[in-house]
Structures are given as C-alpha cells and as structure tokens.
Amino acid sequence: MYIDRIRIRxxxxxxxxxxxxxxxxxxxxxxxxxxxxxxxxxxxxxFDRRARSRPTLHDFNRLVEPLDKSPTIIVEVTIRxxxxxxxxxxxxxxxxxxxLDTTWEAQLTYRFFLPEQHNKEFAEAIIGANRxxxxxxxxxxxxxxxxxVYGGNPETLVTADGESLAKFDCQFLDAMRDVxxxxxxxxxxxxxxxxxxxxxxxxxxxxxxxxxxxxxxNSKSLRDILDGRLDTAKLFELVxxxxxxxxxxxxxxGAISEADLIAALRLFIAQKEFSFPATHNGLGYNNLIYISLxxxxxxxxxxxxxxxxxxxxxxxxxxxxxxxxxHPALQYKLLAHIVERVSADPQHNRQVFVTTHSTHxxxxxxxxxxxxxxxxxxxxxxxxxxxxxxxxxxxxxASRGYVxxxxxxxxxxxxxxxxxxxxxxxxxxxxxxxxxRMLGQSFDAHHVAVVRVDGLTFKHFLPLFGGGVSxxxxxxxxxxxxxxxxxxxxxxxxxxxxxxxxxxxxxxxxNRDAAKFDYYPQSAAVTNxxxxxxxxxxxxxxxxxxxxxxxxxxxxxxxPGIVTxxxxxxxxxxxxxxxxxxxxxxxxxxxxxxxxxxxxxVVNQNDRQRQQFAAIYLRCxxxxxxxxxxxxxxxxxxxxxxxxxxxxxxxQNAIEWITHSAVAAKTS
Numbered sequence: 001m002y003i004d005r006i007r008i009r010x011x012x013x014x015x016x017x018x019x020x021x022x023x024x025x026x027x028x029x030x031x032x033x034x035x036x037x038x039x040x041x042x043x044x045x046x047f048d049r050r051a052r053s054r055p056t057l058h059d060f061n062r063l064v065e066p067l068d069k070s071p072t073i074i075v076e077v078t079i080r081x082x083x084x085x086x087x088x089x090x091x092x093x094x095x096x097x098x099x100l101d102t103t104w105e106a107q108l109t110y111r112f113f114l115p116e117q118h119n120k121e122f123a124e125a126i127i128g129a130n131r132x133x134x135x136x137x138x139x140x141x142x143x144x145x146x147x148x149v150y151g152g153n154p155e156t157l158v159t160a161d162g163e164s165l166a167k168f169d170c171q172f173l174d175a176m177r178d179v180x181x182x183x184x185x186x187x188x189x190x191x192x193x194x195x196x197x198x199x200x201x202x203x204x205x206x207x208x209x210x211x212x213x214x215x216x217x218n219s220k221s222l223r224d225i226l227d228g229r230l231d232t233a234k235l236f237e238l239v240x241x242x243x244x245x246x247x248x249x250x251x252x253x254g255a256i257s258e259a260d261l262i263a264a265l266r267l268f269i270a271q272k273e274f275s276f277p278a279t280h281n282g283l284g285y286n287n288l289i290y291i292s293l294x295x296x297x298x299x300x301x302x303x304x305x306x307x308x309x310x311x312x313x314x315x316x317x318x319x320x321x322x323x324x325x326x327h328p329a330l331q332y333k334l335l336a337h338i339v340e341r342v343s344a345d346p347q348h349n350r351q352v353f354v355t356t357h358s359t360h361x362x363x364x365x366x367x368x369x370x371x372x373x374x375x376x377x378x379x380x381x382x383x384x385x386x387x388x389x390x391x392x393x394x395x396x397x398a399s400r401g402y403v404x405x406x407x408x409x410x411x412x413x414x415x416x417x418x419x420x421x422x423x424x425x426x427x428x429x430x431x432x433x434x435x436x437r438m439l440g441q442s443f444d445a446h447h448v449a450v451v452r453v454d455g456l457t458f459k460h461f462l463p464l465f466g467g468g469v470s471x472x473x474x475x476x477x478x479x480x481x482x483x484x485x486x487x488x489x490x491x492x493x494x495x496x497x498x499x500x501x502x503x504x505x506x507x508x509x510x511n512r513d514a515a516k517f518d519y520y521p522q523s524a525a526v527t528n529x530x531x532x533x534x535x536x537x538x539x540x541x542x543x544x545x546x547x548x549x550x551x552x553x554x555x556x557x558x559x560p561g562i563v564t565x566x567x568x569x570x571x572x573x574x575x576x577x578x579x580x581x582x583x584x585x586x587x588x589x590x591x592x593x594x595x596x597x598x599x600x601x602v603v604n605q606n607d608r609q610r611q612q613f614a615a616i617y618l619r620c621x622x623x624x625x626x627x628x629x630x631x632x633x634x635x636x637x638x639x640x641x642x643x644x645x646x647x648x649x650x651x652q653n654a655i656e657w658i659t660h661s662a663v664a665a666k667t668s
Contacts, residue, residue, distance in 0.1 A: 001089045001314070002351055003043070004080035004105070010061045011073045012038040017381050019371060021351065023082055024342040027335075027365045028355045029415055030373035031447075035381045036355035039373070040172065040318045042075045043353060046110045046149060047316070048170035049162070054147070055112050057139045063379060067134050070114040070122045070141065076154070079106045084346055088313050092167050096151035096160065108165075109154040112147045169301045169312035171294050175320040183290055184267070184279065194293050195262045197300040212258070219256040227252055283325045288334060291322060295341065316351045323358035328409065335364035359412035366404045372415060372478060384478045386415065389463040391470070399460040410451070411461075417449035419481040419658045420465070422458050427629035428485055428548050434636040435647045436655045446659040456525040458484050459532050467533040482539040483654040487547040489523040507545050508611045509598045542654040546618070549625075553617035555646040557610040562645060564631035568620040576616065580609040590616045 002023040008014040013035045028036050055073055064071045079093055081104045090104075099105035114122060118141060125137045151160035183191045200208045232252060239245045268275045269285075281289075298315035300306070322338075323331040335354070342352055356362065362370060372384040390400035403411075414420040421443075423429050429452040433443045443450065453461060462484075463469050466477035490510055491502040495518055502520060510519050526543055533539040544551040556562045560574040567573065572586035591599065595615065602608040621628045636645055647655075 001079050001081050001085055001093065001106075003316075004078045006039070006042060006078070007074075007076040008039070008042045009074040009076075010064050010071050011042055011055075011075060012059055012061060013375075013381055014038060014042075015061050015063050015380055017383060019373075019383050020385070021353075021371075022369060023084075024346060024351060025339055025365065025369040026351065026353050026371060027362060027369045028353065028371045028373060029357070029362060031375060031416070031418070034373040034375050036373060037175070037320060040174075040320060040353060040355060043077070043316075043318060044170055044172050046075055046077050046108055047165065047168040048172055049165060055145075057135065057142060059112075060135070060138060062131075062135075067126065067129065067131065068123070070119055071138065072114075073110075073112040075110040077108045077110075079108070081105070086313075092164055092313050095158070095164075098153055107152060107154070108160055109150045110147065111150065111154075112145055114141055114145050118144050167313040169298070169315040170318065171297070171316070172318045173291065173294060173320060173322075175324060177287075177290070177324075183286070183293070190290070190293055190297070191267055192263055194297060194300070195265065196259065197297070197306070199258065199262070215258055216255065219261075223255060287325050288330065291319065291334065295338070299345070314350050316353070318353045320355050321357065322354055323356060323361055328358075328360045331358050331360040332364045332409075335361045339365060339369075357416065359409040359416065362412040362415055363407050363409050366407060367400060370415065374479065376479070382479060383476065385476045386464050386478070389466070389469050389473055389477055396463075399463065402457065402460040403464075406454075413449040414451050414461070414464070415478070417480070418447035419660070420449045420451060420483075421654065421658050422451050422453055422461060422482065422484045424455065424485070424487060424548075425452060426626050427632075428452070430629040430633040431548075431552075431636065432485070432651060432655070434633045435645070435651060436659070438636055438639065438644060439647060439652065439655060441655050441659040443659070448658050456486070456529075458486065458529055462533060462539060465539060466536050467539050480538065481658055481660065483658045484529065484533075484539070484541050485548075485651065485654050486526055486529060486541060486543055487523075488521065488526055488543045488545060490546060491520045491523065492517040493520075506550075506595060506598070506611070506615050508602055508608075508615075509595065512598050512601070540654070540657055542650045542657075544648070544650055546614075548648075548651075549621045549628075550614045550618045551648040551650065552645075553614040554610055555648045557613040559645065561635055562632060563617075564628050564635070566624045566627040566631055567617075568623060570620070573613075573617060573620055576613055580613060581605075583612070587616050590619050 003021050005018055005020040007016075007018045009016045013033065017035075019039060028039055030036055059073065060071055078098075079096070081089075081102075093104075093106035096106035096108060097104055098107045122137065122141055125140065126134055129137060148157075149160045149165065150156070151158055151164075183189055200211055203211065230252065236250055239250060244250075266277060268277055269281050294317065298317060301312045302315055304311045322334055326334065338352055338354070354361070354365075367387040370386050372386065374382045374384065376382045387400065390396040421432065423432065429450050433450055436443050436448075451461065459468065462482070464478050465480060465482045466474050467482075469477060490505055490507055492505045492509065493500045493502045495516060500518075505519075507521075510521055522543065526541070530541050533541065545554065552562065556577075558577055558580060560577040563570050563573045563577065569586050569590070572584040575584045576582075576587060591612075599608060599612055599615070602611060639645070
C-alpha cells in the first residue's frame with residue numbers, strides 16, 4: 001500500500017488542493033512559498049504524533065471562505081493498495097476502508113475545528129466582521145479548537161485509534177535540522193539508538209542470549225578490578241561517625257550494561273593516517289551520515305523479530321532540502337542512492353517525500369517522481385506532474401526517455417524557473433542572456449532558464465509546458481511562458497536531380513531560379529514545431545532569417561566588435577565591417593560562385609552589403625562556434641555604458657516575451 005493522494009484545505013498556503021503521489025520516491029519542487037514545506041507538514045500532521053504541534057492562527061489559509069462560520073483545517077490522506085501488500089497492511093487499514101474493489105482505498109482525515117457547542121457564540125462574534133476582524137475572532141476562539149484524526153468515511157466521525165496510527169513510522173528531517181545535536185546529544189541520540197539496533201543484528205535468539213551472558217561475565221570482571229582500586233573506606237569514614245550508618249552501611253554495587261558501554265562510544269571519522277571526532281567533521285558530510293542513519297533506521301523499525309508487535313508497518317521518510325551543505329556531486333549521489341534503495345527494498349522504504357531547490361537532485365530523480373508546485377495569479381497553488389504529460393505511445397515514451405536521458409542539472413533548471421527559453425546550441429545559450437542583460441531584461445532578475453536542446457529536439461521538452469498534449473492534461477502542465485528560438489535554415493532542391501535533396505542556402509538565394517530549384521524559406525523543423533504548439537498561448541516560436549550567427553551579423557554588419565579572434569579570417573572580417581563596400585582579398589573565396597552571383601543581383605546596395613557580411617561571418621564562425629560564442633558573450637558583457645550590440649529583432653521579441661515586458665504582451 002502507499003499514500004496515493006492528499007487533499008489539504010484551509011491550511012497555510014493551501015485553500016483547497018489535492019496532490020497525488022506514487023509509491024516509493026516523491027520529489028516536490030517549486031518556487032519559494034509554493035507550499036513544499038506545508039505539504040510535508042500536512043503529511044506529518046496526520047502520521048507523526050511525536051512532532052504534531054497544535055495549529056496557530058497563522059496556520060489558517062488567509063483566503064479562507066466563507067466568513068460567516070468558524071473555519072476548519074482539514075487534511076485528507078487516501079491510502080491505496082499495491083502489488084506488494086501484506087496481510088499486516090490490510091489488517092492495519094481494515095477499519096478505514098472507503099473503497100472495497102480489488103484496488104482498495106482507505107482514508108484518514110485530520111480536522112482542526114471549533115466544537116459544535118461554541119459555533120453559535122463564534123457566529124455572534126463575527127457579525128459584520130471584515131476579513132481582518134474575522135481572524136481576530138479566530139484568535140479569540142483558538143484555545144477552544146480541538147484536533148482529531150478520523151478513519152474511513154469522515155462523515156461517520158470514527159476516530160482512528162492511536163495504536164494503529166503508530167504503525168505508520170513517519171521520520172521528518174526539516175531544513176533547519178541540527179545534525180550534530182540530533183545524532184550525538186540528548187537523552188536518546190540517533191547514533192546511540194542505531195548502535196543498540198545493530199547490536200547482535202542477524203543473530204539467533206540463543207546466540208544473543210549467550211552473547212549477553214558472556215558480556216555480563218566480562219563486565220563483572222571489569223567492575224571488580226575497578227572496585228579494587230577504589231578506597232571506599234576512606235570515602236565513607238565519616239558515615240559511621242555522623243550516624244548515617246545507623247540506617248545501613250553504604251557499599252558499591254551495580255554492573256556495566258551493554259547500553260552503558262554503547263553510550264560511552266563516540267563516533268570518529270577515519271582518514272588514511274589519522275582519525276578525528278565526528279563533531280569536527282564537515283557539516284555536509286555529517287548531514288550525509290545523519291540522513292543515511294535515518295534511512296537505515298526505517299529498516300530496523302519494521303523488524304518484527306526485534307520489536308514484535310511494536311514494529312512499524314509503514315515506514316516513511318520526509319526530507320526537506322537534502323542538498324543542504326552538500327557539494328553538487330554529493331547531492332546527485334545522495335538522491336541516486338535513495339532512488340536505488342527505495343526501488344530495491346519497497347517494504348522497508350514505503351515512501352520517501354523530498355522537497356528541494358536543487359537541479360542536481362531533480363537530475364538524479366528523473367521525471368517520474370517529480371511533483372511541481374507553483375503559485376497561480378489568484379494566489380492558489382497549482383500542481384504539475386511532468387512525467388504524466390507524455391502519452392503512453394511509442395512517440396510519447398521516446399520523448400520522455402529523451403528528456404530523462406538529458407535531464408542534467410542545467411536542463412533541470414526549467415522545472416524551477418518562472419519562464420524558459422529553449423535554444424538550439426551553445427552560441428544562443430551563451431550570447432542571448434548577455435543580450436538580454438544589455439537590453440535591461442536580465443534573465444536572472446526574471447528567473448528565466450535557458451535550456452539548450454542540442455539540435456532540433458524542442459518537441460521532446462515542450463509537453464512539460466502543455467505543448468502537444470491533450471486538453472485533459474493541460475491542468476497538470478507547467479503553466480509558464482516558454483520561448484523557442486530556432487533557425488529557419490532556408491534550403492532549395494534541384495527539380496531535376498535523380499534524388500531530390502534539400503541543400504542549405506542563404507536568404508538572398510531564395511526564389512532566384514524557380515525553373516531549376518524548389519525553394520523552402522523555412523525548414524520542416526520550424527513548420528512542425530509551430531504546428532506542435534499552435535494551440536498553446538504560453539508557448540511562442542521565434543525564428544531567425546537563417547541562423548543565429550547570420551542574423552546577428554546582419555544586424556551588426558558595420559560593427560567590428562562582433563568579430564572574435566577565434567574566427568577564421570578574423571582580420572578580413574573586421575576590415576569588411578569597417579569598409580563594407582570593399583571585399584578584402586582574404587574573403588573573396590569564402591562564398592562559392594552561385595552564392596556570389598545571387599548576392600550580386602540584390603538591388604539595394606546597403607542590403608547587399610549587409611547580406612554579404614552576414615554570409616561570410618557565418619562561414620568564418622562555423623568551425624569555432626563554441627569558442628566564438630564564449631568570446632562574443634564576454635565582449636557584450638564588457639561593453640561600457642552607452643555602447644551596444646544591435647540585437648536581432650527575433651531575439652529581442654523573444655526576450656521581451658519571456659520576461660513579460662509590455663511589448664511582449666502587446667505582440668502575444
């Protein structure tokens with residue numbers, strides 16, 4: 001069995017929202033204040049009796065309605081059967097069942113409410129009250145509120161018994177956890193508990209008894225040695241003189257128990273040539289040790305052999321920001337381990353709920369367990385399930401597989417951002433953010449993620465944002481603005497060739513010889529992509545006249561600054577930019593005869609010179625696109641105040657759209 005879904009009403013940022021889960025790992029992501037922590041708290045408020053605290057005034061949702069009666073915080077948890085169910089599972093939830101099909105369901109409902117006998121008094125107190133006064137009245141009546149957990153149909157108001165709830169072992173690691181204190185201090189530190197759990201682990205009952213007996217014998221010898229070193233006569237010499245001995249003579253007695261010795265053990269960290277106390281270890285590594293101990297504890301807490309009827313049946317782990325204090329590589333490794341552990345041993349790791357801001361964590365988790373929370377414009381919380389947006393078809397499975405294979409930390413940023421810009425290659429990924437900053441539309445300030453799709457694989461990523469998905473799935477898509485910047489890549493094909501094959505050409509070659517060639521102003525990729533997202537108003541396609549480098553040069557044909565040292569024939573290009581009416585000798589063989597002929601018949605001289613510079617610029621950048629992009633990005637970022645590089649129109653439109661500017665709104 002597993003927690004299938006939770007419905008939260010009137011609790012903190014949740015007015016009324018339902019979040020669905022899967023067995024095993026669930027990774028909850030989203031912007032700040034989108035409800036990640038509240039979601040974990042809602043789970044804990046039902047299952048973790050040790051950490052359950054009484055709600056305060058500020059735990060009520062501020063948009064609670066109606067305002068004419070006392071509000072109630074409600075958390076409904078639906079538990080669903082799975083293929084791994086045991087007899088103990090079914091017995092545990094038998095009295096909570098709400099659905100008796102082969103796939104059964106059970107329900108627990110937490111309610112924090114004002115008892116019926118006080119409702120009339122509350123209603124009288126809020127007559128004519130506005131929202132602020134309403135919350136003042138809630139605060140007045142808060143001491144009279146009570147909390148209950150009901151099992152089964154909540155209308156029957158049958159309280160779930162505490163013994164059954166205790167079978168759900170809920171471990172909550174919050175973001176502000178004090179790892180050192182939790183592990184090593186207090187009356188029952190985690191490290192000591194775990195040592196006691198692994199004592200004689202795997203041994204038979206008879207072996208354990210024999211080992212305990214052997215320990216008692218050896219510990220008695222130690223006690224006797226110590227007793228012989230203590231001069232108790234000196235210690236108690238005044239007892240008799242003061243008359244205290246009249247009530248009995250004091251003597252030493254007792255034995256060293258296994259628990260006493262375990263409590264004396266200290267955790268050290270062993271390096272190659274030395275060791276040191278764990279309290280002196282790095283905070284990140286201690287965080288990892290702590291999480292690993294808690295994960296291991298889930299197995300021990302379910303051991304019927306050791307705990308009998310006190311063993312937990314449903315262990316679950318709630319971790320808030322596991323990435324705290326961890327290097328990115330360790331973040332990835334930790335989540336990868338949790339994924340593997342949950343998959344390999346589902347009975348002892350029923351469900352793990354993780355909230356995170358780390359792209360490394362989401363990269364390790366892949367798409368399936370991710371749940372994305374976001375704040376809608378009306379203040380409600382939206383819920384998205386990225387993996388569900390891909391249909392169970394051959395094409396849908398292939399697209400999802402592609403995204404998961406390439407969902408590294410860089411691409412995972414799109415799941416956290418407020419808007420996403422998809423680009424073809426490294427040149428756009430590096431240079432466009434610099435252009436946006438130059439235009440006063442910083443992507444960092446607007447929380448825009450720039451994702452390189454490495455080719456023309458836009459369509460694999462767009463279902464996450466509702467592109468190409470069926471209407472019924474749109475509510476669970478990521479509701480954010482998306483821009484796709486794609487090259488038009490114009491081409492032509494010889495009408496009389498045995499095999500018609502499209503060959504790339506320049507814009508100035510289009511429609512020059514209709515008798516010989518068929519022309520294609522845009523590639524099939526552009527057409528297909530436009531059709532793919534035609535129904536989505538939040539996704540827009542922005543197309544270059546040819547390629548990014550070509551259009552950038554077209555807009556800056558007299559600007560030598562966009563020519564970088566890594567480009568082929570860089571000096572010739574700079575000379576052409578400085579004196580556009582004269583083609584330097586070093587550049588005369590860059591374009592072939594047909595290209596030069598088509599260029600020569602462009603009527604407008606200024607247009608002809610711009611097209612010439614753009615075509616040659618593109619050719620000279622083709623063999624060093626990455627290095628050229630790095631150098632160009634540095635040049636743009638280093639421009640002094642007042643200096644600019646002209647931004648191609650299609651890129652400027654994309655920047656304005658993705659950063660929600662007034663111009664973007666006008667053109668959308």
